[in-house]
């Protein structure tokens with residue numbers, strides 16, 4: 219039997235898709251290169267916000283319309299969150315797989331292929347949540363040379379707008395030894411960049427009394443007592459030429475000792491994705507966040523003081539209930555002062571069962587969208603200026619793809635570019651020059667074009 223997977227959504231979803239693929243492959247399924255040759259199409263959905271839900275359902279409808287003879291299995295967050303409702307209202311899906319225990323994909327896919335409808339099933343949550351140690355070698359859907367490593371699953375923060383803890387449950391950190399084992403294996407496969415992901419990396423290990431999760435019986439203890447700093451210390455002991463990139467650290471949980479470790483080991487990139495979400499104290503409080511514009515600016519100052527090369531990405535949430543013009547101005551003021559390198563903006567999505575759902579002062583979609591547009595427009599010159607500081611520097615570039623191999627034109631990323639979300643490095647070797655996708659080369663930054671940096675071999 220052959221499956222085709224539509225990985226859909228965020229990096230965390232991508233890793234879930236990779237883990238499902240490894241279980242299917244181990245059970246004898248084959249991954250189809252295209253949907254035509256597949257028996258079943260698996261849509262790995264996202265159910266976090268309204269637009270993602272709509273897109274996930276749209277994907278199921280589109281696949282069914284284009285391939286009416288194929289079985290469609292809806293997997294992932296949306297299937298988990300709305301198993302009952304979708305089994306009634308989405309007949310285009312031939313099965314639902316909530317996926318708390320990823321090994322269950324084999325049974326769910328088998329049933330869907332046989333035409334037996336499943337409802338998402340109450341799969342038992344797997345200890346250590348993010349890990350799938352029995353899945354075998356994980357196929358990678360990531361860009362050349364790069365892999366995501368999920369170090370924790372779920373979240374114990376309770377941001378009032380967020381449905382993720384409802385969908386993914388509380389924080390479950392993987393043991394340091396598990397993460398290290400996976401990193402070693404990925405590096406042995408030639409990967410150059412390991413992007414650590416989780417809902418909030420700053421909370422890593424806090425689900426076991428402030429320490430990282432217990433080691434598995436029979437494995438050597440590796441820095442078990444110190445959360446994310448302990449994990450980075452352990453990682454820093456590995457040999458090799460690689461990057462570690464940390465994605466998503468809640469600003470109220472930022473573990474400052476990681477700055478010391480990054481200062482010592484340049485392979486741990488000074489790239490920080492810190493979703494501030496807002497800067498008005500009133501709105502942050504209503505979001506169940508403890509920070510203020512002042513504490514967040516101090517955090518940025520501290521990071522940049524310790525690591526002058528630091529690159530900061532963030533996200534802002536516009537149109538949260540009760541957001542007045544004054545709150546919006548506070549956010550604009552923060553944006554100006556924060557000088558973020560990269561910024562993603564979202565509008566508030568009203569999610570059932572979250573505390574914000576019933577909050578008063580709802581903002582119209584039109585106003586929220588207009589505020590988002592204003593913030594995005596203001597960010598363009600800020601990001602442009604921030605990128606110009608790299609001009610003249612010679613840096614490692616992780617090559618991603620040949621745009622025109624004959625002309626020696628390649629795309630890659632510098633440490634300031636996280637995969638898929640930031641700009642790119644455009645590398646010009648000229649005819650006769652070449653580079654291998656997935657490898658490091660040295661490049662000198664000559665100029666900025668839009669958000670991209672123009673690079674020549676350095």
Ligand code: SF4
Nearest residue numbers: 373375377380382417
């Ligand atoms: S930290 Fe992130 S995942 Fe956790 S509740 Fe807040 S927004 Fe949701």
